[in-house]
Amino acid sequence: xxxxxxxxxxxxxxxxxxxxxxxxxxxxxxxxxxxxxxxxxxxxxxxxxxxxxxxxxxxxxxxxxxxxxxxxxxxxxxxxxxxxxxxxxxxxxxxxxxxxxxxxxxxxxxxxxxxxxxxxxxxxxxxxxxxxxxxxxxxxxxxxxxxxxxxxxxxxxxx
Ligand code: ZN
Numbered sequence: 566x567x568x569x570x571x572x573x574x575x576x577x578x579x580x581x582x583x584x585x586x587x588x589x590x591x592x593x594x595x596x597x598x599x600x601x602x603x604x605x606x607x608x609x610x611x612x613x614x615x616x617x618x619x620x621x622x623x624x625x626x627x628x629x630x631x632x633x634x635x636x637x638x639x640x641x642x643x644x645x646x647x648x649x650x651x652x653x654x655x656x657x658x659x660x661x662x663x664x665x666x667x668x669x670x671x672x673x674x675x676x677x678x679x680x681x682x683x684x685x686x687x688x689x690x691x692x693x694x695x696x697x698x699x700x701x702x703x704x705x706x707x708x709x710x711x712x713x714x715x716x717x718x719x720x721x722x723x724x
Contacts, residue, residue, distance in 0.1 A: 569703045571621045573606030578702040600701045602720025626699040640686040
């Protein structure tokens, strides 16, 4: 099936390196790890990533740069909230630290005795992102995977 192409509803495994074009800093890479496996077209990936990879074949390498709108979006004040200091109990809080919550990770922007300003914007919001991606494996998704909207087995959910 060497002529298979990366399409919606296929399971794709890729090796990738993501860099910030402004300073060439690597923010994420699968190098030295298992490839990233995802179900194409089910919102598992940022929108521009899939769009740029559609039609790629196994062994093909693509490099592209996404504007923030095609990646993690622009930072918004709506995602910055004030939380009572008491909610954090005895945790020592320092501006700049990243904490996990039920609603996902956030950055502590400001701390005073009464309240904490929590920034839930993605740390890559507002950034253009450059990706170098190589397709390692492609296969059709099973019906169960399509129903669940994610990959099963290696690189995916085990249930
Ligand atoms: Zn599942």
